[in-house]
Amino acid sequence: xxxxxxxxxxxxxxxxxxxxxxxxxxxxxxxxxxxxxxxxxxxxxxxxxxxxxxxxxxxxxxxxxxxxxxxxxxxxxxxxxxxxxxxxxxxxxxxxxxxxxxxxxxxxxxxxxxxxxxxxxxxxxxxxxxxxxxxxxxxxxxxxxxxx
Numbered sequence: 001x002x003x004x005x006x007x008x009x010x011x012x013x014x015x016x017x018x019x020x021x022x023x024x025x026x027x028x029x030x031x032x033x034x035x036x037x038x039x040x041x042x043x044x045x046x047x048x049x050x051x052x053x054x055x056x057x058x059x060x061x062x063x064x065x066x067x068x069x070x071x072x073x074x075x076x077x078x079x080x081x082x083x084x085x086x087x088x089x090x091x092x093x094x095x096x097x098x099x100x101x102x103x104x105x106x107x108x109x110x111x112x113x114x115x116x117x118x119x120x121x122x123x124x125x126x127x128x129x130x131x132x133x134x135x136x137x138x139x140x141x142x143x144x145x146x147x148x
Contacts, residue, residue, distance in 0.1 A: 004109030043108035
């Protein structure tokens, strides 16, 4: 399985603000990625969004470490924002009336040939998009170990 991760998923996982969601993400995405059983991608824009608060607070070294951890320790691939992704984002934004950052995340997921975009953004889940949208709770439901 190839997962595309929205910014909010990275925040949930890294901040640990919701232990249940963090556990679901670990079991369904990050552990399989670590074992080589799945891959995960993220839009370049999501990396920028994730790092803004750290740079804003002056935590430059922390911001750089988070970026390295995403790529190295967690094995997440960063999808470049190139002309093709920008064009696709514009098409998606026009058709689905999404905010541009959301359209870029969706376009990046499609460009990376992800099987699904994992997000907790209800606005994305409510719109017809050319990629399946999966919420963390749905990952738990799909995990055969969820009943344990």
